[in-house]
Amino acid sequence: MPPLDAAAPAVEVRGLVREFKGGIRAVDGLDLEVRGGEIYGFLGPNGAGKTTLVRILTTLLRPTSGSARVAGYDVVTDADRVRRSIGVALQEAAIDPLMTGRELLRMQGALHALRGSEAKRRASELLDRVGLTTAGDRRVGGYSGGMRRRLDLALALVHRPDVLFLDEPTTGLDPTSRAALWREVRSLNDEGTTVFLTTQYLEEAEQLADRVGIIAGGRLEAEGTPDVLKARVGEPMLIVTVDDPADADAAREALRELGRVEPCAPGGTPERVVVRTVRGKEAIPPAIRALDERGVAVASVEVESPTLDDVFAAVTGSRLEGAAEPESAAA
Amino acid sequence: MSLEPRVIAALGRRALSVQFRRAQLLMPTFVLPLMLLAVIASGTSSAQDLEGFPAVGSYLSFVLPGTIIQGALLAGLTSGIALASDIESGFFDRLLAAPVRRVSLVLGRLAGTLGLSVLQTAFFLLVALPFGARYPGGVAGLAGTVVLAAVTAVGIGGIAAAIALRTGSLSLMQSIFPFVFVLLFTAPAFFPRELLTPVLADLAVFNPLTYVVEASRGLLAGDAELGSPIAGLGASLGLAIATTALAVFALAERLRTT
Amino acid sequence: MASAPALPAAPGTLAVIGVLWRRSLNEVVRVRGALLPATVAPVVFLLGMSGQFSRLTGLEGFPTDSYLSWIVPLSCLQAAGFAGAATGANLARDIEQGWFDRLLVSPVPRPVLVAGPILGAITRCLVPTTVVLVVGFLLGAELTGGLLGLLALYLAATAFCAVAGLWGVFMAVIFRTQQAGPLMQQGVFVAVFLSTAYTPQALLRGWLEGAAAYNPVTYVLELGRQATVSGIEPSLANTWPGLAALGGLLACFGALAMLGLRRMGA
Numbered sequence: 001m002p003p004l005d006a007a008a009p010a011v012e013v014r015g016l017v018r019e020f021k022g023g024i025r026a027v028d029g030l031d032l033e034v035r036g037g038e039i040y041g042f043l044g045p046n047g048a049g050k051t052t053l054v055r056i057l058t059t060l061l062r063p064t065s066g067s068a069r070v071a072g073y074d075v076v077t078d079a080d081r082v083r084r085s086i087g088v089a090l091q092e093a094a095i096d097p098l099m100t101g102r103e104l105l106r107m108q109g110a111l112h113a114l115r116g117s118e119a120k121r122r123a124s125e126l127l128d129r130v131g132l133t134t135a136g137d138r139r140v141g142g143y144s145g146g147m148r149r150r151l152d153l154a155l156a157l158v159h160r161p162d163v164l165f166l167d168e169p170t171t172g173l174d175p176t177s178r179a180a181l182w183r184e185v186r187s188l189n190d191e192g193t194t195v196f197l198t199t200q201y202l203e204e205a206e207q208l209a210d211r212v213g214i215i216a217g218g219r220l221e222a223e224g225t226p227d228v229l230k231a232r233v234g235e236p237m238l239i240v241t242v243d244d245p246a247d248a249d250a251a252r253e254a255l256r257e258l259g260r261v262e263p264c265a266p267g268g269t270p271e272r273v274v275v276r277t278v279r280g281k282e283a284i285p286p287a288i289r290a291l292d293e294r295g296v297a298v299a300s301v302e303v304e305s306p307t308l309d310d311v312f313a314a315v316t317g318s319r320l321e322g323a324a325e326p327e328s329a330a331a
Numbered sequence: 332m333s334l335e336p337r338v339i340a341a342l343g344r345r346a347l348s349v350q351f352r353r354a355q356l357l358m359p360t361f362v363l364p365l366m367l368l369a370v371i372a373s374g375t376s377s378a379q380d381l382e383g384f385p386a387v388g389s390y391l392s393f394v395l396p397g398t399i400i401q402g403a404l405l406a407g408l409t410s411g412i413a414l415a416s417d418i419e420s421g422f423f424d425r426l427l428a429a430p431v432r433r434v435s436l437v438l439g440r441l442a443g444t445l446g447l448s449v450l451q452t453a454f455f456l457l458v459a460l461p462f463g464a465r466y467p468g469g470v471a472g473l474a475g476t477v478v479l480a481a482v483t484a485v486g487i488g489g490i491a492a493a494i495a496l497r498t499g500s501l502s503l504m505q506s507i508f509p510f511v512f513v514l515l516f517t518a519p520a521f522f523p524r525e526l527l528t529p530v531l532a533d534l535a536v537f538n539p540l541t542y543v544v545e546a547s548r549g550l551l552a553g554d555a556e557l558g559s560p561i562a563g564l565g566a567s568l569g570l571a572i573a574t575t576a577l578a579v580f581a582l583a584e585r586l587r588t589t
Numbered sequence: 590m591a592s593a594p595a596l597p598a599a600p601g602t603l604a605v606i607g608v609l610w611r612r613s614l615n616e617v618v619r620v621r622g623a624l625l626p627a628t629v630a631p632v633v634f635l636l637g638m639s640g641q642f643s644r645l646t647g648l649e650g651f652p653t654d655s656y657l658s659w660i661v662p663l664s665c666l667q668a669a670g671f672a673g674a675a676t677g678a679n680l681a682r683d684i685e686q687g688w689f690d691r692l693l694v695s696p697v698p699r700p701v702l703v704a705g706p707i708l709g710a711i712t713r714c715l716v717p718t719t720v721v722l723v724v725g726f727l728l729g730a731e732l733t734g735g736l737l738g739l740l741a742l743y744l745a746a747t748a749f750c751a752v753a754g755l756w757g758v759f760m761a762v763i764f765r766t767q768q769a770g771p772l773m774q775q776g777v778f779v780a781v782f783l784s785t786a787y788t789p790q791a792l793l794r795g796w797l798e799g800a801a802a803y804n805p806v807t808y809v810l811e812l813g814r815q816a817t818v819s820g821i822e823p824s825l826a827n828t829w830p831g832l833a834a835l836g837g838l839l840a841c842f843g844a845l846a847m848l849g850l851r852r853m854g855a
Contacts, residue, residue, distance in 0.1 A: 058694050083696040094687035098615040110608040111695035113601065139619075155691070358771045366775065370782040373797035377648055377788060506622070509630035516637025522644070531640035 008072055010036045010163045010194040011057060016066035018052050026052035028218030029066070034196055034211075036162075039189050041209025042198040043308070045318065049218040050198040051091060054167045057196070058088045071162050084112070087161030089152045091168045097141030101132050101151050104140065105158060112159035119158075126154040130184065146177030153184060163194045170204060182207055202308040212308065216316040226308060233314045235259065236280040236305040238287060243297040245270035251298075254290040258283050271299070280305060335435045342426075342439020347446045349413060360405045360451060365458060368398040371521050372462075383525055385557065391464045395455065396547035397520030399476065400540055402451045403484035404511045410444040411491020411504050418499040433586065437578045440492055441485050448484030452477045468553035475550040475560055482567040483543050487514075489574025496581040518544050542566035605697050609705020610712070616679060617713050627675065628717040631668035632724050635660060639728075642787060650791045652820025658733070661725035662813035663786050665718045665746045666806075670777035672714035673750035676706050677757015678770040685767055699850050707754040714750040718743070730817050737823040738816035741831075745813035748835040749806070753777045755842035762849035780806050805834035 011034035018027040026049045034040040044050045055061040057070055059079040068075045071085035095104060102123050109119025127136040130150040135143065143151065149169060156164060166185065170178040185208055189195050199205055205212050206226050213223045222229060238258065242251050251273045252261050259277030264270065277283045281303050291298050312318075351357060368391075376390045387393045417423040426436055456466070456473060466473055495504055518540035519527055527535060535541045546563020549555050617623045635657075643656040653659055683689040692702050722742070726732060732739065757773040764772075783800045784807040785793065793801055801807050812831025815823040 060690055060693055080696050083694055086694070088691075088694045090687055090690055094683070094691070096612065096615070096688060098619045099612065107608045107612065108691075108695075110601075110604045111692065111697055113696075116604075358775070362775065363778075366779060366782070370786065370797070373795055374782070374787040374793065375642055375645060376794045377792045378642070378645055381644055381647055383644075506626040509626055509633045512630070512633045512637055516633065516640060520641065522641045526644045528640045528643045 008036060009033045009069075010038075010071060011040070011196060012069040013053075013057075014067045016053070016056065016068055017064045018049075018056060018061065019064040025218050027056070027063070030215075030218065030220055032213060032220055032223075034194060036194050037189075037192060038210040039185070039195040039197060039208050041205035041212045042196065042215060043200070043202070043205050043212055043312065044198070044215035045200060045316075048215045050200075050215060051167060052218075053215070054090070054165055054196075054198055058086060058090075058165055059083055084159070085162050087156035087159070087164045089149075089156040089164075089166050089169055091171065095140045095143075095148055095151060095155075098139060100137050100139050101127060101143070101154075102136040104151065105136075105154060108155045108158045114159065122158055126157060129157075130154045131180075146173055146180070149173060149177065149181060150184075153181065157188070161193065163196060164188065166195065166197045168198055168200065170199070170201065178204075202312070206308055214312060214315050216318075221315045222311065229311045230306045230308065231278075233306045233310045235276045235278050236303050238275040238277050238283050239300075239302050239304060240273045240275070240287065240291065241299040241301075242271050242273065243299050247296045248273055250294050251291060251296045254294045254296060255287055257290065258287055334438070335432055338431045338435045339439045339442050342436065343442030343446055346410065346413065346440055346443025350409065350443070350447055353413075360402060360409055360447065361454060363405065364398045364401040364455065367401065368394065368455075368459070371397070375521070378522070378526075381526065383523070385523055387552065387557075388467065389463055389465050391459055391462055392466065392551055393548065394521045395459050395464055396476070396544045396551065397515070399452050399455055399480050399547060400483060400518070400520060400544050401511075401515050402455060403448050403480045404487050404515060404540075406444055406447045406451055406484040407487025407489075408491050408504075408507065408511050410440055410447070410488045411495045411507075412501065414440055414492050415495040415499060415501040415504040418495065419501050427586070433582055434579055437492060437575065437582055441488050441575060441578075444484050444488035445481050448481040449477055452480040466551050468549075468551045472550040472553055476547045479543055479547050479550070479560075479563050479567055482564070482571050483540070486539075486567060486570030486574050487511075489571065489576075489578045492578040493574065493581040496578060496585050499585075514538065514540055520544055539566035539570045602698070602701050605701050606705045606708065609692075609702070610708045613676070613679070613706045613709025614712060616675075616709075617716075624713070624716050627668065627672055627713075628720050630671070631664045631717055631721050634667065635664040635721055635725060636728075638664075638787070645788060645792075648788075648792055650789065652789055653818045655729065655731060657725055657728055657730040658817040658819070659814070660787070661722060661730045661817050662742055662745070662810060663781065664721045664725070665742060666749050666810060666813060667777075667781050668717035668721050669714040669746035669750035670753040670781060671774060672717060673707075673710045673753030673755075674757045674773040674777045675713075676710040676754040677759075677761045677773040678767060680706065680758055680761040681765065681767045681769055684761060684765045693853075700847060703755075703758055703846060703850070707751050707758075710754045711747045711750050714747065715743075718746045725817070731819065732817060733819040734816040734821075734823045741823060741828060742813040742816035745809050745831060745835070748839065749809055752835065752838040752842055755839065755846045758846040759842060759849050762846065762853055765853075780804065781810075784810050786810070805838055808834040809838075 011032065013030055013032040016027050016030040017025060019025050028049070030053065042050055042053070052061065056063050057068055057075060059075050059082050062076060070082045073081040073085065075082050099107070105123035105126055106119045109122055114122060127133045130153060132147060132151060132154070135147060140148065140151065153169070169185070170181055173181065182204070185195060185197070197204070197208060209226065211223065211225055212229060214221045222232070238255070240251055240255065242248055248264065248270055255261055255273065255275045258279065259275045262274040262276065284301055284303065287301060288298070372391045372394050378384060379387070379390050414423070456476070491504070494507070517531065517534045518538045519535055524532055524535055524541065524545070542558070542562040543566055545558025546560045547558070549558035550560055638660055639657045645651065646654050646656045646659070680689065734741065756776055760769050760773045760776070783797065784804045785801050790798070790801060790807070808830040811821060812828060814821045815827050821827055
């Protein structure tokens with residue numbers, strides 16, 4: 001199957017609003033575009049509107065106003081074509097515990113118009129792909145959380161969809177299962193599948209996404225590649241720790257060339273010298289050279305870059321879960 | 332054996348409030364018996380014309396004790412279901428960890444059943460009034476009926492609690508539901524004993540509920556011919572004491588084996 | 590869009606109904622004892638009610654002298670109705686747990702998503718219906734209607750099962766919670782009993798007299814009674830009201846179920 005025309009957006013959202021009873025706007029005037037072939041990470045805390053957006057894009061919920069097209073088709077007027085083009089793995093994937101993995105895959109095949117023999121072959125192929133061949137004939141009721149998520153992913157792939165929606169695919173998984181799922185998503189993307197991923201884990205967005213959108217209060221608050229987003233909050237910090245606090249001023253003088261030297265904070269550690277520099281890690285060798293020329297003995301040099309969490313905090317005023325202790329206050 | 336009335340009352344109140352918060356527990360106990368009553372009272376009222384049917388003022392009053400006993404059966408069963416659900420959810424373990432006597436846990440649950448049954452019976456008696464039920468037995472008859480039903484509910488609750496404690500399975504408790512009706516139908520719940528099919532009439536002799544239904548009929552109508560209050564009280568008390576002991580024993584077994 | 594990618598074909602309706610039918614049978618085939626309560630309850634009611642009220646046949650105007658024969662079709666209908674309503678409870682569970690979303694995002698026409706489970710219910714209801722019939726027969730109910738009568742009884746039971754199933758589906762898509770389960774069951778309960786369940790129309794008194802006359806289930810019941818009641822012989826006159834009632838019920842609840850499904854936003 002040919003991948004989507006790279007010029008045509010895989011997902012195109014314009015002024016999308018979804019209002020629930022009581023006037024609560026879970027999605028509140030959202031504009032968004034996902035290009036064919038990319039992995040788009042959609043980041044937000046619980047209740048930010050992620051799941052509502054995914055449900056609209058996958059034809060499970062109708063928008064109150066605005067429009068959304070997926071794979072070139074309108075999600076309301078052309079829902080059937082959208083359904084044929086997308087694969088969906090929803091959060092807290094419910095899988096019938098009474099059926100075996102293989103049966104579920106074959107059933108999914110029938111739902112997507114695969115002929116019996118083809119569905120059978122595809123089921124074996126996918127079980128193999130997600131590493132469930134031996135478990136394939138056992139009932140799903142006995143699967144672990146990681147196995148279920150892998151099966152769920154396989155189910156979303158049965159009809160070789162152009163656009164894959166993954167709603168918090170690794171929430172609640174252990175690190176090993178998470179890494180395995182990430183590998184699989186990457187390799188699917190390499191094969192040309194566009195992936196729309198929601199997550200509340202920064203690491204996941206950072207590891208997988210070509211571009212990241214941050215949603216809060218039903219609006220898209222920021223969007224871009226992880227690097228661009230991080231650069232927006234601030235330049236990386238070069239942190240030099242000198243052996244003798246008396247040398248600190250000399251060190252500041254030496255590093256002036258590299259960027260903006262931060263003044264010594266009163267009550268801070270006197271041996272620490274901080275320089276904001278766009279050059280990031282590349283600033284380390286010249287820094288060492290400059291310090292050496294002035295005869296400043298150095299204990300350590302390190303570079304600290306802003307994280308997506310800093311971006312998130314800057315954009316929404318709150319921190320995401322998974323990054324230290326979550327602040328419970330909403331944005 | 333010293334009792335802990337305050338613990339028992341607290342547990343009983345909690346059992347009762349849970350019952351009223353869960354619609355799926357409330358519907359069957361309050362609504363189902365009334366539906367059956369409506370259907371039977373209306374669908375079979377021509378039975379009064381049958382030969383051998385006792386002369387009664389109101390057919391509705393005659394079948395009402397069947398509904399009251401059905402309510403008591405269901406109140407007992409739902410308390411077993413609620414107990415099983417407490418066991419599955421782990422709440423019961425928390426109770427076991429509390430410094431209270433084990434017997435109080437059983438008695439508290441049954442106190443809730445008792446309270447539920449009193450409310451239910453009063454509700455049935457009231458609802459039937461505008462539809463033409465009459466209680467010539469007066470306040471004493473009404474009070475006696477409420478007591479009989481409540482003690483019977485405790486008796487059924489004891490069996491249900493014993494099963495719940497032994498199995499801890501919610502789905503098993505729910506599938507017991509039809510068997511409640513076996514107990515109901517092997518008593519002359521809605522028809523005079525003399526007019527049941529002979530096999531059933533013979534069986535009814537061994538069903539304690541037979542005496543409860545008949546006693547309550549007698550009490551409501553103020554006519555001891557219809558049933559002896561003493562026999563009813565004896566049957567229900569005997570049932571309650573025996574099954575409460577069974578439940579206490581089941582709890583001891585549960586603690587010993589788990 | 591000139592370069593629109595070729596879409597996979599629409600799925601074959603029969604194939605999808607087939608897999609969804611098989612899946613709904615899992616509920617009883619793969620769960621030990623799952624059919625037991627659904628079978629025992631109507632049998633208990635059959636035995637209990639016939640034991641309590643068998644003398645009613647002594648009343649003037651009762652068309653048969655075997656009360657068991659009178660209520661066997663009732664118990665069959667009840668059993669089939671409960672099996673049908675279970676479809677709603679299962680669907681509510683599927684909606685609650687998110688499984689139904691999986692079906693909704695597939696390119697399958699919405700009525701097909703409901704047809705599979707309804708067919709499953711019809712298949713499942715054959716077990717309790719047959720058990721009730723056999724128990725009734727063993728205890729002395731007479732099969733006076735012969736093969737045609739039996740056919741009418743099974744037709745009444747299976748179609749009523751489908752009606753109850755659609756009612757359950759409607760409740761499930763409206764409430765979307767398993768808590769609505771008792772509501773589905775009790776709807777069937779009321780519908781069945783507000784009919785000529787225990788006594789023929791001529792012996793009904795008061796409000797039930799009117800309710801039963803207007804209740805379509807009365808006519809479905811009479812359709813089934815051609816199997817066992819000697820006073821209601823198999824004939825076209827006894828058949829068409831039941832068929833018409835079933836047709837109307839199916840159309841009505843089918844439309845409600847579809848409307849409810851649309852209202853879910855899918």
